[in-house]
Amino acid sequence: MDTSLKNKYDSIIFDLDGTLWDSSANVVVAWQTAKEQVNYIKEDFTRPMIHSITGMTYKAIFETLLPYLNEEQREEFKALAGKYELEILYEKGGELYPGLERALRQLSAKYKLFIVSNCQSGYIEVFFKISGFEHYFAGHQCYGTKNQPKAENIADIVNDHSLKSPVYIGDTMGDYNAATKAGVPFIFVNYGFGKVDEGQIATVSSLTELAGLL
CATH class of the missing domain: 3.40.50.1000 (HAD superfamily/HAD-like)
Known part of the structure; x- marks a missing residue:
C-alpha cells in the first residue's frame, strides 16, 4: 500500500x-414535484441530468439546465426546487x-x-x-x-x-x-x-x- x-x-x-x-434519485422526485407547480418547464428531470450538473452552484445549475427561462421564471423554479429538495431529502434521504x-x-x-x-x-x-x-x-x-x-x-x-x-x-x-x-x-x-x-x-x-x- x-x-x-x-x-x-x-x-x-x-x-x-x-x-x-x-441523493440524485430523490432530487429527481423533488424537482419533478416542483415542475408540477409551474407551466413553463419543458423536460422531465432524470438522474443522469442531475449527475451532469453536480458540483455546480445552485444558480449555475438552473442556468445550465433551463436556459430558455427568463430570470423571473428561473428564480421562481429554483426556489420551488430548493424547497421540495430539502423537504423530500429530509424525509427520504440519499x-x-x-x-x-x-x-x-x-x-x-x-x-x-x-x-x-x-x-x-x-x-x-x-x-x-x-x-x-x-x-x-x-x-x-x-x-x-x-x-x-x-x-x-x-x-x-x-x-x-x-x-x-x-x-x-x-x-x-x-x-x-x-x-x-x-x-x-x-x-x-x-x-x-x-x-x-x-x-x-x-x-x-x-x-x-x-x-x-x-
Missing part, C-alpha cells in the same frame, strides 16, 4: 454529492456510499474533517440528519452560506480553522479546480459523477481505499 500520504495532512475537506452520498461510517470514524481519529459543497443552505444539515454523522465533522460551508464560489469557501474553512496542511476530496473537475485555486491538494474519488484526468495527488475507488491511503 502507498504510504506516502500518511501523516502528511492535518485535515480533510470533503465534497458531498458524489463523494459521501448520492444513498450513503459503502464504507462511509467506517472511513469517517477512522479518518476523524487522525484528522479534522470538514465539508465544503456548492449546495443550498440546509442541504448539508439534511445529510447530517439522515446519516447521523455530524459528530465526525469539525465544520462545514456551502454555496448557500455566502453565495460565493467553492474555492472561496474552501479558503474560508482553511482560514477560519487555522488549517496548516489540508487536502480536498472530490469527484469532479469543478472540485479539482476549486481546490487548486484555494491552494489545497486534491484527491479524486472515481466512483462519483465526474472525471479528473490529471493534477490530483491520488485517485481512489472507494472510501475504504481513501481511509487506507491517508
Whole structure:
C-alpha cells in the first residue's frame, strides 16, 4: 500500500454529492414535484441530468439546465426546487456510499474533517440528519452560506480553522479546480459523477481505499 500520504495532512475537506452520498434519485422526485407547480418547464428531470450538473452552484445549475427561462421564471423554479429538495431529502434521504461510517470514524481519529459543497443552505444539515454523522465533522460551508464560489469557501474553512496542511476530496473537475485555486491538494474519488484526468495527488475507488491511503 502507498504510504506516502500518511501523516502528511492535518485535515480533510470533503465534497458531498458524489463523494459521501448520492441523493440524485430523490432530487429527481423533488424537482419533478416542483415542475408540477409551474407551466413553463419543458423536460422531465432524470438522474443522469442531475449527475451532469453536480458540483455546480445552485444558480449555475438552473442556468445550465433551463436556459430558455427568463430570470423571473428561473428564480421562481429554483426556489420551488430548493424547497421540495430539502423537504423530500429530509424525509427520504440519499444513498450513503459503502464504507462511509467506517472511513469517517477512522479518518476523524487522525484528522479534522470538514465539508465544503456548492449546495443550498440546509442541504448539508439534511445529510447530517439522515446519516447521523455530524459528530465526525469539525465544520462545514456551502454555496448557500455566502453565495460565493467553492474555492472561496474552501479558503474560508482553511482560514477560519487555522488549517496548516489540508487536502480536498472530490469527484469532479469543478472540485479539482476549486481546490487548486484555494491552494489545497486534491484527491479524486472515481466512483462519483465526474472525471479528473490529471493534477490530483491520488485517485481512489472507494472510501475504504481513501481511509487506507491517508
